[in-house]
Amino acid sequence: METIAVKMEKITKSFNDVKVLDSIEFKLKRGSIHGLLGENGAGKTTLMNILYGLYNQEDGEIFINGKKENISSPVKAISLGIGMVHQHFMLARPFSVVENVMLGRKSRRGILLDTKQTAEELKTLAEKYKMEIDPYSKIWQLSVGEQQRVEILTAMYQGAEILILDEPTAVLTPQEVDAFFETLKEMRDDGKSIILITHKLEEITSIADEVTVLRDGKMIGRRAVDSTVTKDDLTRMMVGRDVLFDFPKNTIEPGEVKYSIKNVCAKNDKGLPALKEFSLDIRENEVIGVDGNGQKELCEVLTGLRKSDSGEIILNDKKMVNKEPVYYIEQGVSHIPEDRHTTGLALNWSLKRNLILKELNKAPFVKNGLLQPKVIDKYWNETKSEYQIKSINGEEKARALSGGNQQKIILAREINLNPQVLIANQPTRGLDVSAAEYVRKKVLDARNAGTSVLLISADLEEILQLSDRIAVIFDGKLMGILPRGASTHEIGALMMGKKQEVASCEN
Amino acid sequence: MKTKLLNSGKKAAGAVAMIALALIIGAVLVLISGNKPMEAYATIISGAFGSKLRLSELFIKMIPLTIMALGISIAYKAQLWNIGADGQFTMGAIASAAIGIYVELPPFLIVPLSILSAILAGGLWAGLAGWLKTKFNANEVITTLMLNYIATYFLAFLVYGPMMDPQGELAQSEVLKESLRIPLLFSNYRIHAGIVIMILIILLMFFFWKTPLGYKTDLIGQGEKVSTYAGINVKRTIIITMMISGAFAGLAGWNETYGVQYRLLEGISSGYGDIAVVIALLGELNPLGIVISSFFFSILMVGGSCMQRMTNVPYSIVDVIKGLIIIFVIARTAFRNTAIKYTMKEWIGRRKNYAK
Numbered sequence: 001m002e003t004i005a006v007k008m009e010k011i012t013k014s015f016n017d018v019k020v021l022d023s024i025e026f027k028l029k030r031g032s033i034h035g036l037l038g039e040n041g042a043g044k045t046t047l048m049n050i051l052y053g054l055y056n057q058e059d060g061e062i063f064i065n066g067k068k069e070n071i072s073s074p075v076k077a078i079s080l081g082i083g084m085v086h087q088h089f090m091l092a093r094p095f096s097v098v099e100n101v102m103l104g105r106k107s108r109r110g111i112l113l114d115t116k117q118t119a120e121e122l123k124t125l126a127e128k129y130k131m132e133i134d135p136y137s138k139i140w141q142l143s144v145g146e147q148q149r150v151e152i153l154t155a156m157y158q159g160a161e162i163l164i165l166d167e168p169t170a171v172l173t174p175q176e177v178d179a180f181f182e183t184l185k186e187m188r189d190d191g192k193s194i195i196l197i198t199h200k201l202e203e204i205t206s207i208a209d210e211v212t213v214l215r216d217g218k219m220i221g222r223r224a225v226d227s228t229v230t231k232d233d234l235t236r237m238m239v240g241r242d243v244l245f246d247f248p249k250n251t252i253e254p255g256e257v258k259y260s261i262k263n264v265c266a267k268n269d270k271g272l273p274a275l276k277e278f279s280l281d282i283r284e285n286e287v288i289g290v291d292g293n294g295q296k297e298l299c300e301v302l303t304g305l306r307k308s309d310s311g312e313i314i315l316n317d318k319k320m321v322n323k324e325p326v327y328y329i330e331q332g333v334s335h336i337p338e339d340r341h342t343t344g345l346a347l348n349w350s351l352k353r354n355l356i357l358k359e360l361n362k363a364p365f366v367k368n369g370l371l372q373p374k375v376i377d378k379y380w381n382e383t384k385s386e387y388q389i390k391s392i393n394g395e396e397k398a399r400a401l402s403g404g405n406q407q408k409i410i411l412a413r414e415i416n417l418n419p420q421v422l423i424a425n426q427p428t429r430g431l432d433v434s435a436a437e438y439v440r441k442k443v444l445d446a447r448n449a450g451t452s453v454l455l456i457s458a459d460l461e462e463i464l465q466l467s468d469r470i471a472v473i474f475d476g477k478l479m480g481i482l483p484r485g486a487s488t489h490e491i492g493a494l495m496m497g498k499k500q501e502v503a504s505c506e507n
Numbered sequence: 508m509k510t511k512l513l514n515s516g517k518k519a520a521g522a523v524a525m526i527a528l529a530l531i532i533g534a535v536l537v538l539i540s541g542n543k544p545m546e547a548y549a550t551i552i553s554g555a556f557g558s559k560l561r562l563s564e565l566f567i568k569m570i571p572l573t574i575m576a577l578g579i580s581i582a583y584k585a586q587l588w589n590i591g592a593d594g595q596f597t598m599g600a601i602a603s604a605a606i607g608i609y610v611e612l613p614p615f616l617i618v619p620l621s622i623l624s625a626i627l628a629g630g631l632w633a634g635l636a637g638w639l640k641t642k643f644n645a646n647e648v649i650t651t652l653m654l655n656y657i658a659t660y661f662l663a664f665l666v667y668g669p670m671m672d673p674q675g676e677l678a679q680s681e682v683l684k685e686s687l688r689i690p691l692l693f694s695n696y697r698i699h700a701g702i703v704i705m706i707l708i709i710l711l712m713f714f715f716w717k718t719p720l721g722y723k724t725d726l727i728g729q730g731e732k733v734s735t736y737a738g739i740n741v742k743r744t745i746i747i748t749m750m751i752s753g754a755f756a757g758l759a760g761w762n763e764t765y766g767v768q769y770r771l772l773e774g775i776s777s778g779y780g781d782i783a784v785v786i787a788l789l790g791e792l793n794p795l796g797i798v799i800s801s802f803f804f805s806i807l808m809v810g811g812s813c814m815q816r817m818t819n820v821p822y823s824i825v826d827v828i829k830g831l832i833i834i835f836v837i838a839r840t841a842f843r844n845t846a847i848k849y850t851m852k853e854w855i856g857r858r859k860n861y862a863k
Binding site: 325329 | 717719722729733
């Protein structure tokens with residue numbers, strides 16, 4: 001039997017005269033996990049959409065199990081045993097798991113549904129691959145990780161032998177990732193062939209048997225993953241150069257205290273105390289990293305998106321408590337929000353409009369009551385080249401951009417406001433290596449220009465790298481402040497050691 | 508620029524296809540009813556364009572429909588589903604008629620005052636729904652609809668009661684003095700200078716979307732979180748947007764009272780509000796699209812009543828066409844959602860495979 005499940009030869013594809021795939025070669029061995037690695041926008045998903053029949057290639061050939069095939073639609077792909085789990089799930093939320101699997105399939109009981117039988121089969125299948133799922137629970141009741149399992153199960157139930165997974169771990173918690181990898185190994189041992197699209201190096205080194213690297217629509221290389229493969233090698237292939245994981249030491253020392261948070265108490269969405277007598281001073285030219293829970297509420301209180309119950313926020317001797325969001329913007333508090341899709345950007349707006357989102361009624365963008373397209377164009381062009389935003393003309397919707405480019409728009413907007421304070425909440429979440437590096441560099445530039453930066457990140461590495469000091473929150477209260485160069489161990493100790501001393505807020 | 512043109516071309520093609528499909532289905536119904544579809548449609552066309560008189564009637568319909576649909580489009584851009592244009596129109600008509608009938612001032616003061624009162628009445632009526640939404644999270648679809656009924660019955664109360672023409676037996680107010688009426692453009696036809704106001708408002712709308720307020724309205728429609736983040740007072744903007752939307756309908760109410768009916772009468776809005784919703788949606792909330800859709804529906808309405816008189820085909824065929832277009836517009840919205848589109852593709856794909 002043929003050992004190569006999928007062979008793609010000289011695949012080429014263009015969108016709007018831009019070549020997004022340039023004669024790509026791809027080979028998947030039967031019974032293996034193959035990593036498809038590349039930065040956002042490298043063409044990974046496009047290549048796989050061609051394999052799945054969602055797009056048609058301009059040039060090149062596809063062989064499935066050694067036989068040349070013309071995959072014109074997903075219908076064809078499914079009949080060839082190819083399944084794909086997209087980043088966005090295709091489930092009917094009010095329906096149960098088994099009903100979703102049955103959707104569009106002919107019942108074996110004529111006009112009656114064969115729900116029970118399908119549910120049993122589904123259960124057996126799930127157990128075989130070590131996936132826990134109740135066939136009768138409704139989709140909307142499931143966590144994202146469970147929904148993903150349903151998608152995978154559906155594909156397997158349809159008899160997929162080749163499974164394409166598009167950035168599957170992006171939506172999973174670390175614990176879920178471990179369980180998910182177990183499932184993948186189980187499937188591989190069962191003889192299934194799996195393609196794992198990712199930009200995370202750890203995933204390649206921990207689970208893949210082979211890896212193909214794409215960059216800017218070109219195939220950079222294909223190699224077996226063994227003990228000789230290092231992260232640095234992969235990074236170099238993926239980005240095309242070495243990436244700075246360490247920034248040079250800051251030369252400018254922090255100045256006077258500029259921004260003070262004093263005894264702030266606030267509740268979370270459930271009405272429970274999230275910040276308890278929280279206090280923190282940030283100096284000029286200083287990055288303070290914050291680790292611990294209560295971060296989200298802190299950001300919202302600082303930018304007027306959430307009311308505090310008590311306490312003060314002082315910027316340059318000016319008190320600002322429980323004002324409207326616009327007040328904080330005018331006072332020079334910039335905010336890179338945690339969720340760029342619902343908060344940071346209007347996804348259906350053009351890039352240009354998103355860039356001036358906070359200046360919709362300010363000169364020079366508005367004159368005589370009308371927005372000035374020429375001024376906006378000029379500003380856009382300057383910003384685009386300064387921040388290296390990949391865009392055709394700035395008129396495309398923000399939705400169409402990769403995460404890295406979206407974040408660059410937000411970053412440019414917030415930093416160009418010349419902020420006194422920059423609140424950066426998870427600024428590099430979901431970004432690929434080089435985009436993350438760029439964002440970090442820009443945050444440090446802002447610091448060196450005098451901005452006080454409050455950096456919130458779940459990525460401890462990032463906090464240690466960028467911060468002049470590190471504030472540790474536990475249970476809504478500041479536990480202590482560590483100097484630059486502190487270890488993760490010290491942070492952990494601070495979080496655990498002082499647990500008992502947490503004070504409570506009135507009401 | 509090129510892609511922009513291409514996009515609007517695509518949108519226009521979609522709208523034309525929807526209309527064509529609705530007309531074809533309408534034709535089938537006419538056929539089933541034992542009549543000749545081509546003849547019915549020919550009567551609609553000749554009924555709308557056949558003579559100068561017909562053309563004049565066509566534009567008389569088009570004025571309120573266009574103004575109201577433009578107002579509706581502002582609210583819809585902000586994802587505020589104002590379906591109460593009829594009520595806002597009625598309140599505008601009542602307020603302006605009251606000024607014209609009861610206030611004793613020279614005409615050059617009464618006319619602007621009546622316009623202002625209509626705008627204010629319509630604006631406040633819609634603003635009330637906006638306020639209820641921000642204060643109690645009351646769904647504006649429900650509140651604007653309910654406010655329609657209140658306005659309709661309030662009008663009925665007035666024309667059967669305190670404002671009833673003392674000289675007459677009918678449910679209508681006394682007639683407005685001639686000096687207050689919107690001047691006619693030609694002595695023999697009913698078409699009046701209100702068309703100038705319509706044109707001004709159309710021009711205004713092209714500018715509106717380029718003002719900060721237009722952008723803010725649009726941004727509210729993109730999501731509450733991002734609007735708040737951008738420093739916009741969402742609640743205030745919701746109320747203002749609703750008020751502007753209602754003001755347009757109020758103005759259309761003034762236009763109907765001072766330009767066509769010259770008095771207040773029961774059912775003065777004649778369901779313009781419902782059609783204006785369809786026009787706004789079919790026109791993709793775009794000013795030019797709305798003008799074109801509004802023209803189309805005016806043809807249907809004026810030609811449709813002519814068709815009813817000249818042939819055996821009832822006017823309700825026009826309502827059927829209207830209803831079909833609503834369904835198509837909603838279906839189009841669903842299919843534009845890429846997630847839904849992909850899901851459908853996937854499901855259809857599975858179905859076909861299992862069928863084998």
